[in-house]
Amino acid sequence: MKTETVFFEPSDWVPNNQQRPVLIYRGALPSGSSSADFEGVFAANGWAGIWKNGVFDYQHYHSGAHEVLGIGRGSATLLIGGPEGHPIKVSMGDCLILPAGTGHRNLGCSPDFEVVGAYPEGQHADIQTAAASRDMLAKIASLPVPDTDPIHGTSGGLLESWR
Numbered sequence: 001m002k003t004e005t006v007f008f009e010p011s012d013w014v015p016n017n018q019q020r021p022v023l024i025y026r027g028a029l030p031s032g033s034s035s036a037d038f039e040g041v042f043a044a045n046g047w048a049g050i051w052k053n054g055v056f057d058y059q060h061y062h063s064g065a066h067e068v069l070g071i072g073r074g075s076a077t078l079l080i081g082g083p084e085g086h087p088i089k090v091s092m093g094d095c096l097i098l099p100a101g102t103g104h105r106n107l108g109c110s111p112d113f114e115v116v117g118a119y120p121e122g123q124h125a126d127i128q129t130a131a132a133s134r135d136m137l138a139k140i141a142s143l144p145v146p147d148t149d150p151i152h153g154t155s156g157g158l159l160e161s162w163r
Contacts, residue, residue, distance in 0.1 A: 002026040003157050011082025013131040014061055014103035015140060020162045022080055022102055024088065028070065028095035028151050035072025038095070038116035042068060045148045047118035049125070054113055055106040058129065059083055062100055063136040065123035066143060068150040069096045069104075070116040076109035095151055097158055101132070101140040120146035 004024040008016035029037050039050050047068060055069065055078055075091035082103035090096065098104060100123075106113075119125055123143065132140065149158040 001028055005161055006080070006086070008081035008085055008102065011084040011103060014059065014082030014085075015101040015132045015137060016061075016081055016085075016103060017099035017101040017140060019141065020066075020099035020145075022099065023097040023157050023161060024090075025095040025097075025151055025157065027093050029093045031093065033072075033093055035070070035114050035116050038070030038072050042070065042116065042118040042150050045150050045153045046121055047146075047148070047150045048121050050116065050118045052114060052116050054109065055104060055115055056127075057106045059103050059105040061103045061128050061132075062098075062125040063128055063132060063139050064100065064143075065119040065125040066100050066146060067098045067125060068118050069098065070150075071095070072114045072116050074110035074113035076113050077107045079103075079105040079107050097150065099162070100143050101137075118150060120144075 005021040007021045071094045145162045149156045
């Protein structure tokens with residue numbers, strides 16, 4: 001598995017996260033894995049609120065939660081980091097960990113594209129499509145580092161990169 005880390009500056013109305021990078025795990029799960037495999041790994045590592053769907057085709061961010069996105073099927077180009085962010089191609093088996101405040105949007109995907117998402121225990125995603133207020137920026141900055149990495153558990157990427 002290859003890990004990429006990317007920091008994003010604020011982009012237009014999207015605050016992004018000034019403390020923590022986006023983590024991209026290429027090939028987080030082996031070839032032939034499915035959405036159900038991501039669900040199982042996320043749950044086993046203490047991530048909650050698990051859902052399956054796609055990624056919205058409009059720019060948005062979450063002020064109340066960090067988010068993990070596991071690509072369970074298909075492929076897509078996601079615009080990460082707000083309107084002036086970077087298009088990132090993802091495919092089955094890849095995983096992105098977005099710190100709270102990070103903009104994301106689906107620019108286009110295969111017909112079978114499916115994402116499994118989840119959040120650290122006790123955090124709840126809201127959908128923000130406008131500039132963050134001072135209170136929202138404070139909330140984003142104050143969210144704790146999760147106790148576990150959604151893929152590696154008690155070791156690895158998130159715990160090393162975000163602390």
